[in-house]
Structures are given as C-alpha cells and as structure tokens.
Amino acid sequence: MRGTLMLSWILIICLSQVAVQSQYYSKSRPYHPRPAKVTNLHFFMHEHTGVTAVVVAQANITSNNSSVPFATLVAVNDPLRTGPEPDSEVIGNVQGIALMAGMNASSTQYIDFAFNTGKFNGSSLSVFSRGEPGLAVVGGRGRFMMTTGVALFNPILINATTVIIELNVTVIHY
Numbered sequence: 392m393r394g395t396l397m398l399s400w401i402l403i404i405c406l407s408q409v410a411v412q413s414q415y416y417s418k419s420r421p422y423h424p425r426p427a428k429v430t431n432l433h434f435f436m437h438e439h440t441g442v443t444a445v446v447v448a449q450a451n452i453t454s455n456n457s458s459v460p461f462a463t464l465v466a467v468n469d470p471l472r473t474g475p476e477p478d479s480e481v482i483g484n485v486q487g488i489a490l491m492a493g494m495n496a497s498s499t500q501y502i503d504f505a506f507n508t509g510k511f512n513g514s515s516l517s518v519f520s521r522g523e524p525g526l527a528v529v530g531g532r533g534r535f536m537m538t539t540g541v542a543l544f545n546p547i548l549i550n551a552t553t554v555i556i557e558l559n560v561t562v563i564h565y
Contacts, residue, residue: 425565432562435472435547436485438554443469447488463491471504475547475555482508487518500526504542504560511535516562518542528562538564 438444450462471483487502498521505515514533520526528540540562548555 427563427565430562430564432558432560434482434558434560435475435479436469436544436554436556436558437472437477438467438469438556440552440554443467444554461491465489465491467502471506475557480508482506483515497521497523502526504558516540516542516560528560531562531564535562535564538562540564 444465444467446463447466448464466488467485469485470481471485472479472481474480483504483506485502485504487500489498489500489502491498500518500520502518503515504518506512511534514535515531516528516535516538517530517532518526519529524543526542526544528538528542530536531538540560542558542560545557545559546554547557
C-alpha cells in the first residue's frame with residue numbers, strides 16, 4: 392500500500408512538471424489589413440401592411456390613441472427595389488423586426504438588408520438602431536463583412552396599406 396501511494400505521488404509530480412515545462416506552439420502570422428472602402432447605396436423599401444409587415448405582438452393598452460400603438464412588435468419581409476415605382480427592379484429584401492417603443496411611434500429596429508442581384512449578390516447589411524432619421528449599420532456578411540455605417544431614410548409614401556421608404560446608405564467595409 393505504501394509503495395502504491397509513493398508511486399502515485401511520483402506520477403502526479405512528474406505529470407505536473409510535464410505541463411509546466413511544455414510550451415504551447417503557435418506560429419505568428421503578419422497582419423496585413425485590407426484598405427477600407429466607402430460604399431454609397433441608394434434603394435427603396437416597399438412595405439405593404441398585412442402582407443410584408445405583420446403585427447406579431449401587441450400590448451393590451453386601452454389609453455393609446457396612436458395609429459401605431461405603443462409596445463407593438465412588427466415582423467417585416469419587404470422587397471428592396473431600385474426605384475419608388477411598384478414595378479421597379481427587385482434587388483433584394485429586408486427582413487427583421489421593429490418594436491414600437493415610444494409614444495410618438497418611434498421604433499427600435501433589428502433588420503437585415505439582403506441583396507440578391509448585381510455586384511453585392513449574396514451580401515447583406517445588418518442594422519440595429521432606433522428609427523430616428525438614420526439607422527446604425529452594425530455589420531454585414533459577404534462583401535460587407537466588418538461593416539459600419541449609417542442608413543438615412545426618407546419616407547416617400549405612407550398611407551393605410553403601403554409605405555415606400557427611400558434609403559441612402561453609406562458604409563465602410565473591407
């Protein structure tokens with residue numbers, strides 16, 4: 392028994408020395424960042440209430456007289472087009488959610504502008520921002536990896552069933 396205990400202690404000490412004496416091996420590589428690019432994009436988002444923008448949750452508040460009630464969660468899946476006309480070319484789509492969190496119909500938006508034609512086919516821009524005149528671009532994928540920027544919007548048409556928003560997006564990407 393005494394010999395087994397002694398052998399166990401010797402093994403523990405030897406194993407602890409192996410971990411202390413060995414090194415983690417890694418080979419350093421030089422970092423060569425790509426130059427930053429600034430890209431300006433211009434497109435239009437076409438939203439149709441009840442079709443491409445659907446209320447998924449709403450608070451039960453009776454004192455709200457706004458057309459867009461406080462505490463409403465809306466899911467969106469809108470086409471991106473080259474122009475404000477309903478028959479203009481579709482270049483992608485917008486998917487995400489908007490939370491109406493202010494009494495003045497302001498919203499917090501979590502949306503993704505995905506492009507499926509042209510130079511940026513397969514790329515997207517991710518937005519996470521309050522909807523005050525501009526939206527913060529916080530990332531992207533494809534050609535827009537590591538993107539930051541701003542998406543300024545201008546409502547072109549707002550009525551009971553249709554919303555058309557012009558977007559001027561400036562992004563810095565690599």
